[in-house]
Amino acid sequence: MDESRPEVMLADVVEASRAVAATHSRTAKTQALADLLTRCTPEEVGTVVSHLSGVLPQRRLGVGFRSLRDLPEAAQTPTLTVLEVDAAFERLASAHGTGSTASRRSELRTLMSRATSAEQQFLRDLMTGNLRQGALDGVVLAAISTAYAIPAATVRRAAMLAGTAAEVATLAATGGHRALEEVALVVGRPVRPMLAASAKTTGEAAESMGGGGLIVDGKLDGIRVQVHRRGGEVSVYTRSLDEITDRVPEVVEAVAALPGGDLVVDGEAIVLRGDGRPEPFQVTGARTASSADLAGLQARMPLTTFLFDVLHVGGRDLLDESARVRHEVLLDLAPHLLVPRLLTDDRAAAEQFFADLVAAGHEGVVVKDADSPYAAGRRGSGWIKVKPVHTLDLVVLAVEWGSGRRVGSLSNIHLGARDPATGGFTMVGKTFKGMTDEVLAWQTKRFTELAVDGTDGWVVPVKPEQVVEIAIDGVQRSSRYPGGVALRFARVLRYRDDKTAADADTIDTVRGLL
DNA sequence: TTCCGACAGTGGGGTCGCAAT
DNA sequence: ATTGCGACCCCACTATCGGAA
Numbered sequence: 148m149d150e151s152r153p154e155v156m157l158a159d160v161v162e163a164s165r166a167v168a169a170t171h172s173r174t175a176k177t178q179a180l181a182d183l184l185t186r187c188t189p190e191e192v193g194t195v196v197s198h199l200s201g202v203l204p205q206r207r208l209g210v211g212f213r214s215l216r217d218l219p220e221a222a223q224t225p226t227l228t229v230l231e232v233d234a235a236f237e238r239l240a241s242a243h244g245t246g247s248t249a250s251r252r253s254e255l256r257t258l259m260s261r262a263t264s265a266e267q268q269f270l271r272d273l274m275t276g277n278l279r280q281g282a283l284d285g286v287v288l289a290a291i292s293t294a295y296a297i298p299a300a301t302v303r304r305a306a307m308l309a310g311t312a313a314e315v316a317t318l319a320a321t322g323g324h325r326a327l328e329e330v331a332l333v334v335g336r337p338v339r340p341m342l343a344a345s346a347k348t349t350g351e352a353a354e355s356m357g358g359g360g361l362i363v364d365g366k367l368d369g370i371r372v373q374v375h376r377r378g379g380e381v382s383v384y385t386r387s388l389d390e391i392t393d394r395v396p397e398v399v400e401a402v403a404a405l406p407g408g409d410l411v412v413d414g415e416a417i418v419l420r421g422d423g424r425p426e427p428f429q430v431t432g433a434r435t436a437s438s439a440d441l442a443g444l445q446a447r448m449p450l451t452t453f454l455f456d457v458l459h460v461g462g463r464d465l466l467d468e469s470a471r472v473r474h475e476v477l478l479d480l481a482p483h484l485l486v487p488r489l490l491t492d493d494r495a496a497a498e499q500f501f502a503d504l505v506a507a508g509h510e511g512v513v514v515k516d517a518d519s520p521y522a523a524g525r526r527g528s529g530w531i532k533v534k535p536v537h538t539l540d541l542v543v544l545a546v547e548w549g550s551g552r553r554v555g556s557l558s559n560i561h562l563g564a565r566d567p568a569t570g571g572f573t574m575v576g577k578t579f580k581g582m583t584d585e586v587l588a589w590q591t592k593r594f595t596e597l598a599v600d601g602t603d604g605w606v607v608p609v610k611p612e613q614v615v616e617i618a619i620d621g622v623q624r625s626s627r628y629p630g631g632v633a634l635r636f637a638r639v640l641r642y643r644d645d646k647t648a649a650d651a652d653t654i655d656t657v658r659g660l661l
Numbered sequence: 662t663t664c665c666g667a668c669a670g671t672g673g674g675g676t677c678g679c680a681a682t
Numbered sequence: 683a684t685t686g687c688g689a690c691c692c693c694a695c696t697a698t699c700g701g702a703a
Contacts (some may be wrong), residue, residue: 173668173699209679211688243688248680281698285668344666345694370691387690429675432691436677528666551670552697559672579672580695620693623674633674638694 155191157232157262158225159183160198161269167199168280173289176282180290189320194233196316200287201278204313205236206389208274209243210255215271219256221264232258232270279551287312295319297327305330307339310388332464334377334409337384341413341456341522343513343530349497352514352531360517362470363497364455365487366510366532369417369431372452374402376410394438396445401452405481408461412477414454414486424508429623453486455513458521470529471517490517501533510534510620536618537660539564539634539652540643542572543615545608546594549579549587557591558582562637563611564630564654572611573654575625576634581618586639593642614646615639622660630654632661 166179180199187195197204235258242251259267272278282290288306292299297319305315305327318326332338346352353361371386372395381399383392392399398416418426418434426448434448457477458465465473477485487509489500501512511534519529541562549558559579563572582590597609618640625633634657 171698207689209688213687243679279670281669283669368692385691389690428692433676436675436691439678549671551672553671577673578694580693583696618694625674627674635674636693637673 152186152188154228154230155183155187155195156225157227157229157266157269159186160195160229161265164199164269164278164280165265167282167286171281173282173286176280176286177289177293180282180287181293184290184294184316184320187320189317191229192320193313193317194229196287196291197311197313198229198232198273199282199290200284200312201273201276201280202284202311202313203236203273204233205240207243208236208239209251210239210274212275214252214255215274218267218271219260221259221267222261223263225263225266227258227261227266284312288315291316291319295323297324301327308332308336310337310339332411332459332466334411334459335375335380335382337373337375337388337390338411338458338466339388340371340373340386341530343532344528346514346531346533347536349501349512349514349533350494352533353494353497355528355531356514356516357518358492360471360490360492361497362474362515362517363489363491363500364513364515365453365504366513366534367415367417367453367486368425368428368510369415369450369453370435372398372414372416374398374412374414376402376405378409379403391435394435394441395450396441397450398452401484405484407480409459410457410461410480411459412454412481413456413458414452414484416450416452418448419451427623452484454481454484455486455488456521466521469518469520470515473521474517505535534620537621538640539617539619539657540614540646540650541575541617542611542648542651543594543597543609543613544572544574544611545606546590547577547606553579553587555591556587557594557607558587560590560594560615560639561606562615562617562634563651564657565648565651566630566654572648572651573630574628575622575630575632575654575657576628576637578617578634578637578639580638582639586642590642611648614643614648614651616641616643619660622657624661630657632658 163179163183167176170176184192238254239251262270288302289299292302302315306312308330309315373384375382381403382390383395383398384390395416418431420426430448434444437444457473460476491497504512513530513532515530522529541564543560544563545561546557547559549556559577561574562576563574566573594609597612599608599610617637619634620636622632623635625631
């Protein structure tokens with residue numbers, strides 16, 4: 148190690164971030180990040196990688212957009228080192244939840260007053276999760292690959308198994324290529340979960356697979372759980388690798404009762420009604436977000452555990468085995484916990500299974516290539532989800548100015564359903580999704596024309612005349628909107644100039660989807 | 662040369678815990 | 683008691699880069 152190497156300053160990180168944001172080329176971004184990493188000591192590199200990928204090592208600071216509104220006067224010259232920043236974050240994090248808002252505020256002010264103007268902006272963006280430099284986890288992993296001359300595939304796999312880019316960078320800095328190759332699944336350390344791409348129909352999903360057999364799983368509308376059992380001790384992790392063991396005792400019990408030794412399984416926890424049909428997501432969400440009065444929660448909203456994968460069993464890693472093999476292992480291990488599942492190579496049977504599951508109240512299906520491995524942390528084509536889509540014709544009531552690459556465009560639209568009782572419109576949600584650049588340009592012009600008084604602010608009210616066809620996954624109860632209902636995952640399909648506001652769907656139609 | 666996988670960005674609704682009001 | 687804030691569950695979609703075909 149080079150003892151004379153100068154300490155890495157926050158200003159160096161800010162400069163790298165600026166350079167990254169200044170180019171659209173991913174290779175140039177990667178190189179800029181790699182240049183900085185090579186200047187870091189092994190003690191520094193974890194923090195630097197974490198900050199440059201927009202992640203706080205401390206996870207929760209208790210500092211958000213609001214507490215960062217009024218900043219102290221900026222320092223003239225940069226003096227902060229990255230390790231000093233990390234230490235300050237550490238103090239903020241440990242003061243979180245101890246009731247000492249004043250001490251956190253003072254800690255934050257001290258940090259910010261030592262930062263230059265550019266550093267203040269960077270720290271604020273980092274703390275609010277708004278780095279927007281065009282490089283997060285993926286590009287930073289590529290930079291680790293470049294900086295330490297380690298194949299990208301090795302770096303990515305290590306990240307899947309170790310969980311964070313910071314951990315991977317520290318390993319690379321201390322042990323190089325060999326250390327990353329030795330990263331393995333460790334029972335008790337969560338693995339990045341495999342994600343699913345989406346398709347409109349089961350046929351389309353099957354089309355993009357190898358054709359070597361399908362596993363069709365019910366998609367349950369609960370929360371993802373990755374469960375580890377190590378030496379009899381069970382831990383439960385969410386999709387984002389947060390530990391929720393103490394909030395889901397039913398899951399712990401179900402996995403503790405399985406035969407054999409150590410294991411890692413992947414599944415979904417969900418609250419079912421007495422008749423076996425699923426409760427709406429809001430019920431499972433409320434149940435699993437809460438930790439107070441667990442006994443009461445368990446009595447009122449018991450969780451049911453479903454498993455759809457097994458990554459490790461009794462000393463044997465299964466990540467690289469085919470889904471077919473993992474299915475056999477899971478069937479042996481926990482047949483009573485298996486998610487609703489169909490093994491088939493018949494597309495019509497898959498389509499029928501989808502229809503049956505939707506009729507049973509579930510979200511849809513996930514179609515899986517029976518020959519594919521468990522591609523941790525990736526949204527590859529091995530798994531493809533299929534959900535039914537509802538469409539509504541709604542009226543645009545207002546529009547919000549966009550941010551980032553949408554600055555200068557009217558972006559997020561407020562959606563209203565017709566209320567025949569009053570002759571007016573009831574707001575049921577917003578959306579910014581599904582718009583191409585062309586549509587953004589069109590709607591900016593259109594809604595500027597339709598704008599009514601009070602158009603100086605962030606929200607631009609418009610005459611309720613423009614009809615838009617919206618796709619949604621469903622409707623949920625709302626305490627925010629006056630109609631008592633809100634759209635779930637609304638996105639624009641197209642603007643309809645063949646319809647007037649009088650032809651729009653009514654609030655009763657929307658409520659009927661509950 | 663074209664195609665396509667992976668990534669980043671742009672935000673959506675709901676719920677809880679906690680501290681301040 | 684109520685309210686505001688922060689965190690984190692669920693998430694869809696488009697644009698873009700750069701390697702694969």
